[in-house]
Amino acid sequence: MGRGSGILTLANDVNVSRATEPPVADGVTTVSGPLELLPWFGEFLAGVLLVVGALFSLLAVIGIIRMPDLYTRMQAATKAGTLGVACLILGVAAHFGEASIAFEALLIVLFIFLTTPIASHLIARAAYFVRTPIWDATWRDDLHGSYDADLSFEGDGSIDVDPSQTQARPAAGNRPPPPKDKDGRR
Amino acid sequence: MIGEAASLSALFMGLFWGIMVVLGLGILMSVGRMLRGPTLPDRVVALDLFGMLAVGVICIFSVITDRPALLSVGVVMALILFLGTCAFALYIERRAKP
Numbered sequence: 683m684g685r686g687s688g689i690l691t692l693a694n695d696v697n698v699s700r701a702t703e704p705p706v707a708d709g710v711t712t713v714s715g716p717l718e719l720l721p722w723f724g725e726f727l728a729g730v731l732l733v734v735g736a737l738f739s740l741l742a743v744i745g746i747i748r749m750p751d752l753y754t755r756m757q758a759a760t761k762a763g764t765l766g767v768a769c770l771i772l773g774v775a776a777h778f779g780e781a782s783i784a785f786e787a788l789l790i791v792l793f794i795f796l797t798t799p800i801a802s803h804l805i806a807r808a809a810y811f812v813r814t815p816i817w818d819a820t821w822r823d824d825l826h827g828s829y830d831a832d833l834s835f836e837g838d839g840s841i842d843v844d845p846s847q848t849q850a851r852p853a854a855g856n857r858p859p860p861p862k863d864k865d866g867r868r
Numbered sequence: 869m870i871g872e873a874a875s876l877s878a879l880f881m882g883l884f885w886g887i888m889v890v891l892g893l894g895i896l897m898s899v900g901r902m903l904r905g906p907t908l909p910d911r912v913v914a915l916d917l918f919g920m921l922a923v924g925v926i927c928i929f930s931v932i933t934d935r936p937a938l939l940s941v942g943v944v945m946a947l948i949l950f951l952g953t954c955a956f957a958l959y960i961e962r963r964a965k966p
Contacts, residue, residue, distance in 0.1 A: 740890055783939065787939060794946055
């Protein structure tokens with residue numbers, strides 16, 4: 683690892699070999715006292731953030747493989763994936779330990795936090811419009827009956843509902859919650 | 869102290885390669901969902917996750933090769949990912965209404 687392993691550029695000049703030498707008199711490049719622990723703390727923070735990020739990314743992938751229908755899959759991929767990738771990028775920023783790189787990394791994290799919910803909302807909306815089937819065990823559908831009519835996408839973007847063409851959704855819609863078994867699972 | 873630092877560095881290299889392996893497995897599994905997914909929105913969600921994992925891989929790769937300029941590639945990739953997902957959502961909506 684060639685680059686500095688500190689938190690900020692201030693701590694970059696404190697490397698391991700210098701810790702055993704007597705402090706230099708100019709006092710600019712040598713930081714004495716508890717700041718000497720900061721490079722190790724930066725590496726520690728980077729390691730923890732990277733491991734957490736990798737685990738959350740793996741959780742997102744497991745969710746997208748194992749979940750039963752589109753909507754649950756999408757929430758697993760979006761939430762866990764966003765947190766995982768954000769932790770990874772913050773860990774990379776803590777590893778490099780320079781302010782400019784940290785700024786760029788924060789830019790990526792901010793961008794992901796802004797765009798991922800919007801993108802997943804658009805996908806879920808489109809999928810609901812094209813009647814993507816809902817899992818059988820889903821007992822609550824708050825949009826049931828709202829978008830089942832003939833949809834028109836022309837005009838000002840609002841959705842005109844023709845009540846004469848309203849038909850029931852193939853899914854069961856809102857049902858009472860099924861009773862739980864003794865394990866608390868449905 | 870020097871040997872300690874070298875072993876710590878080796879430990880971190882191992883950690884980075886382990887994270888690369890985890891992210892690579894995740895990319896393979898999301899590609900599997902992309903190939904298998906019963907509907908088009910499933911594939912789009914898998915593509916979204918694929919792109920996010922690719923951004924993570926790019927960041928880890930910038931650490932391994934010690935080139936922090938690669939983070940810019942992550943910015944651009946996140947941007948293109950968002951635009952692509954929005955375009956797919958619009959396409960799915962328009963396809964339902966001829």
